[in-house]
Amino acid sequence: MPHSTPDQLCLNGLTIGPGERVLTRLVISRLPSGTVIDIPVHVFRALEPGPTVLLMAGMHGDEVNGIETIRRLIRRDLLRPLRGTIIAIPILNIYGFLNFSREVPDGKDVNRSFPGNPRGSLASRVAHRFMREIMPLIDYGIDFHTGGATRANTPQIRCLLHEDAETDALAAAFAAPFTLHAGLRPGSLRETAMQEGRRIIVYETGESMRLDEAGIDLGIAGTLRVLHYLGMAAEAPAPAHPTVVCLRSTWLRARYAGIFRSLVQLGQHVEEGQAYGSVADPYGERSVRLESPVTGYIIGLNHMPVVNQGDALVHVARLDAAPSRADLVVPFEEKPLKRTEEDVNEVDRADDPTPHDDGHGDEVW
Known part of the structure; x- marks a missing residue:
């Protein structure tokens, strides 16, 4: 009181x-x-x-x-x-x-x-x-x-x-x-x-x-x-x-260095598996689509287009309170984008399972 x-x-x-x-x-x-x-x-x-x-x-x-x-x-x-x-x-x-x-x-x-x-x-x-x-x-x-x-x-x-x-x-x-x-x-x-x-x-x-x-x-x-x-x-x-009201949050981090392009906005709701952006090399040779491993709301967004490996890209607030499978595996999948007139995409799945803890939310990859 x-x-x-x-x-x-x-x-x-x-x-x-x-x-x-x-x-x-x-x-x-x-x-x-x-x-x-x-x-x-x-x-x-x-x-x-x-x-x-x-x-x-x-x-x-x-x-x-x-x-x-x-x-x-x-x-x-x-x-x-x-x-x-x-x-x-x-x-x-x-x-x-x-x-x-x-x-x-x-x-x-x-x-x-x-x-x-x-x-x-x-x-x-x-x-x-x-x-x-x-x-x-x-x-x-x-x-x-x-x-x-x-x-x-x-x-x-x-x-x-x-x-x-x-x-x-x-x-x-x-x-x-x-x-x-x-x-x-x-x-x-x-x-x-x-x-x-x-x-x-x-x-x-x-x-x-x-x-x-x-x-x-x-x-x-x-x-x-x-x-x-x-x-x-x-x-x-x-x-x-x-x-x-969100009981936990997760930062999704860059698996590859390059040019980051966001497909989401602050406050937007995203579903598990939804593409939230891409990372491309600056030479037009490959591009990686980034998919969210969790369902939640975008409460933080990196506006820096040039990113290094491990950089925080988006902050997802989640409604669930219990740890999910996403906390134990890579929290976003990298898949080649479909071929377009602008992009040729060839990607390899990274094998490094080193987690990063941003201090704000869950331990993320």
């Missing part, structure tokens, strides 16, 4: 009372030039006590959709809680944002550095400052993310499903087009928050360094629905479609 916000909220040396709206800046470090790097934090407090909700983006500096989602919520004056407190952090990883990078300058991922260390790496120091200043104040949170470079995600919530009633309720209230069960990763914000008794869900949409207008709009609407569910917003837009 939501905690009651104390009369006086203390953050970054400031005391923020009920009904106040404050912008403060957490100083993290300095650039080699001496320029101070700080994290702007917006605090919106209602007069009536209630839960404290965190809205945070920019954990990875190149993931701009979440940054833009929170910016629009602030700019449109949509963060006026009826009760409780909203803490909004548009950009956590200022270093990455300045350098169009996922990581901080030392190459570390902030989202693998929690709970952090005040004398550790730069990423660890960012995580530690967050844990010291922000985590003790919040009850719930939405962490906004985006797919990696050239890999786009359909709008989706990721969370630990069916293991915690509060998390399930937050995901249901957000009502993204897809909700995906995602286990807790060591060093991640979600894992650390769960250990601290806080509940955080992740919203994913689009790809890095590109604005996804539809995904941003869905993120705004979903945030308002969560606030409405918590009694912090008077109204919220109804979802356009029911949420598809």
